[in-house]
Amino acid sequence: MKADPKGVLTGAHFFDGDHACCEGALSAGCRFVAGYPITPSTEIVERIAARFPSVGGMFIQMEDEIASSIAIQGAVWGGAKAMTVTSGPGLSLMMEHIGLAAMLETPCVFVDVQRSGPSTGLPTMPAQGDMMQARWGSHGDYEIIALCPNSPQECYDLTIEAFNLAEEYRVPVMMMMDECVGHMTEKVIIPRAEEIEVTPRRFTTLKPGKYLPYQAKRNEIPPMVKAGDGYRFHVTGLTHDERGYPAMNAEAHDRCVRRLVEKIRNNARRIIRIEETDTADAEVVVVSYGITSRVAGKAIQMARADGLKVGHLRLITAWPFPERRLRTLASHVKAFVLPELNFGQMFFELQRVIEGKAACYPVAHAGGTVHDPEAIYRRIMYAARHARMREKKEVTR
């Protein structure tokens, strides 16, 4: 389906990432946003509050992030495409409802413009410290999708993508922005509505009485209904059966949760998006995401100027993580370097999937600013030197 032209501001703009994200939501067909002000995400809801009344949308500023994160789910079950917008402390409050969205299979988007934590931390400064929380923050087993834009243009593009993925897989999708990407201003091109692909909600074609809310084959995503259409359906955050009714036993729980997990894991190859540069013959590959990928780009240039074969793999989806691709790369790459604005989050995931087949080096940073490219460059050179030394030792042996 093509985008509704009403929400699409076609043209070349000079936007910061927050504003671009708002326009992405509008292009994607989002017409309900509930939010609570929090730096550095506030500009998104401010723009939404200004833009929505003229395009038939509804913005409501809720009393807190807990309320925002469930109001959007009420709106989705009422038929809307909906999102909420926050930053670290707010995301912490939303965890319960990420679990609810996963359990009810409510398609919705959570935008997190990351700032430095823990706690109130550095509200106006960047970090990438919510990556694990986005994946694991709510209790129990479930899967989500997380996207990491590295420019205002991508804040626009990936917000549309986030809504499309949410609809396709009926999951909460996390837009993992950061303060830098949110507040940097660059050129953003918004295409014409007929050039924007938008995934509509898949409603059931069955009649009331025939429809069961969670009837789906393995790996399949059940179609939805909305309140008011005569289906008289029930959904619950309790473990449920195909009818949506509570089912309090281990077998039903296994069926319920297994499908929540497998619908993402088994479709991971279709969901994952990465960007690779010069990885084919690389000795060292830098894995990065978000704003750090741009700083890493400079460090890679410096290392290449020294004659080192360095590749770059940028995560556009952080979750699901590109396990297979990284394992394949590990067969010829000597070392991986992963800079991020935290003390090791996606790094642990990288280490896990590489399984010791290549060396892995973090470039840790508490946040508050971006890396000095020099620090990443030094780590790349160190990684290469150690890889060569290790090879020499193995040959001598």
Add this chain to the structure above:
Amino acid sequence: MSRVNPVNQYLRMDRMPHIWCSGCGLGTTVNCFIRAVKDCGFPLDQVAVVSGIGCAGRVAGYLKLDSFHTTHGRPIPFATGLKLANPKLKVVVISGDGDLFAIGGNHFIHAARRNMDLTVVCVNNFTYGMTGGQLTPTTPIDAISSTSPYGNFEEPFNLPFLAESAGAVYVARWTTYHVKQAAKSIREAIQKNGLSFVEIISPCPTLYGRRNKLGDGLAMMKAFKENSSIVNGADTRGVGMDFKGKIVCGKFIDREKPSFLDMYHATMSERFGPFYECYEGVQ
């Protein structure tokens, strides 16, 4: 001739038997609610029920309507999103005193302040039944609960006063003894534009009644009958409840105020003129 309960057709009979104890007031409340919905004149396909967590949280799951069993304390914000996405719906929140006024208290006062077009029915049994009878914000002083074993010493909420102060346009209280009046009040509440609130005082003989030596469900109902008085229009400041004390019932508040959506339309029409695209929800 077989006799079928006339409310059966509004229930998910495939989910019976329900989980509630004998003597519980939730069944009575559901019965009153169904009678109210039948009489309110709205097509049933346009009525949605949202519940939180706890014994009362299970109400949604037994009603044959579009119904949502959400998270603890959060049925009101869920209902807010649902209503705003489709303003044609009549959205009713049915939940308990702990859910709506402890963990969910903030959401209630803000929904009342905004005059969100919702009906909130609070089944107040003075305790958390599902978890074994703990103290709630409505447990009267001196009452015993599993987490106030020496008697409660915290001042409880006077819910009608709270609802009125926060801005509700309709406030009533009945006990499960007053089935006719409760059904009528819920119907009026549903027909009201804005946030309407009905408190239903309900027995929990299994936990609250037993610990406080109030007898079985029947004895508690008798006490409701004997200890209650009906004072329509009573000043809500005076309707707080004491342990084993008087229960003032009645319709306390019935006033007109523009709802959230009325104010939204008025403001945006004025600001945007012809450029305002009247928000009618997602079609």
